[in-house]
Amino acid sequence: MTAPELRFDPVSQDYFDNPYEIYRRMRDEAPIYYDAEEDFYALTRHEDVAAALKDHEAFSSARGCDLGMVRSEDGPVKSIIFMDPPEHRHMRSLLNKAFTPRAIQSQRETVIELVEHYLSKVDPDNFDVVQDFSGPFPVEVITRMAGVPEEFRQQVRHWIDKGLERKPGQIEWSDENMQANIDSGVYYYGLVQERRRNPQDDMISRLIAAEIPGENGEMRKLDDIEITGFTSLLGGAGAETVTKLLGSAVVEFARHPEQWQMLLDDRNLIPDAVEELLRYVGPVQYNVRYTVKEAHVPSGTIPAHKPVFLMKAAANRDPRAFDNAETFDITRDRTQAQNLGLGYGIHSCLGAALARTETAIALEHLLDFMPRFEVDFSGLQRVNMQNVAGYHHVPVKVLR
Template identity: 85%
Template structure:
């Protein structure tokens, strides 16, 4: 029986249901995949993905991070993820100050408090890990840091989810997606105005006070649009990653109970478990770049002026980079290739340390709350989102 023709569509139901089977074929049959219909390229091997993410001269972020955005005439909003050097470097060095190791560790008590608050409301006889726990808590942490008042924190999460949702076959933004982006932008813009009038001890107020070098080298302050764009990005990244990772973690540990037992026996392995989850089921599947010139990679060449999917989740299961790449093993040797679960290169996740801290604390509390549990498999429901994978629903029961 001949295999069906290899087809990668970032918005197909097949892809939403199981991207990893598609990645396996792409790595073997078309490591530099070209889609004639939509005129884009896709990279899936670890060495190609790493090379592309390091080559900012050829692979530009300035046109956006998904196919619809890269192809649009107006281009993306002002945001650090849509910047190339040297502009990116100046903005990153400023924002790094908000995510120093000390700043992250200062959030530990907040994370524990929020995790315990949401877990205390979960019914052991049946609850949804994502809707009741991993959805609400991360956005609470990041929006507190930013300075969002309590009554708007969960609203931020709903705007993010709505803006990223895609129907099968939908590449361009829908009215619903655009409206969520507009509502979120208007809200943050108003909050920036409030903080200019009345500064607080929060990230928005510090961004208002900060200065970065302008194009002419003179120091300048950030404008309201730049701060608004960063807040929207921060809310999205700070909410989506951990929400999806913890939901996927509960599913994978149910499929691999011996791995959960390793954590029950030895809590010191929780950090390693988070790293393996980021490699094996990391939420961020890809980013799209645009080639400014012909780009040369280990597997071949990508022409100039093309959208290119850089498939980090595919690279994370490349057997050329990892032994037993398709196996979930929290004890695996970490000295092999670095995983790309939180990005790679200059655009690696700004809040990576916070995401790790939240994930470790969440898993530690779940080990206490549900040392034995079962997933209600027919209630599992995957998200269909732009460049993010994971579950919308993970119903579980705690076993006595």
């Protein structure tokens, strides 16, 4: 019996339901995959994806990070993930100040307080890890840092979810996606103007006060549109990553109870568990780049002026890079290959250290709260989202 034709459709229900089987075939059969119908390329092997993530001169971010954006005539809103050097470098050095080790350390108490707050409200006999816990708390952390008032913090999460949602077959933005992005943008724009009138000790106020080199080399201030773009991006990245990672973590530990037991026996393994979760079920599946010239990776050549999917989640399960790559193992040798779960190269995740800290603190508290638990696998609901994977619903019961 011949295998069915290999088809990677980033908005098919098959892909949303189980991307990893498709990735395995792509790595083996078509490491430089080309879709003639939609005219895009996709890379899935670790060495190719890592090479492309580092080669920002050939693989440009300036047109956006998903297929609909890259093909759009309008181009994306001004934001750091949609920039190439030197503009990217100036912005990155400015935003890095919000995520220094000291800044992350200063958030620990906030994270612990929020984790404990949300866990204290759940019913151990029946709760949803995502809806009741991993959804609400990360967005509180990042929006508090940005300066969003408490009453709007959860609303930000709903805008993000709606903006990323994709129905099977939908590549371009829908009216609902557009409306969520507009509502979010209008809200943040108003907040930026409010902070201009009344500065606070928050990220928006610091971005208003900051200066970066302009095109002519002279220092300039950021405008309201730029600051709006950054804050809405950081809200999205800061909320989505940890929300999806923790939901997937609980599912994987339910499937591998011996790994959960290892954590119960030795809490020092928590950082390793976070790394393995980022490798094995990292929430960000891919980023799309655009080749501004002919591009070369170890597996071959990609023509100029093409969208290219850099499939980080596929690369992270490449047996050419990791031993037993399809096995979830929190004790694995992490020196074998670069974990691409939070990116690589100049666009690696700004808030990576914060995401790791939040996930580690959450796991620590979940070990105390539910040393033994079961997941209702029939109630699992995956998200259908542009480039983000994970669950909307993970029903759990704590076992006495």
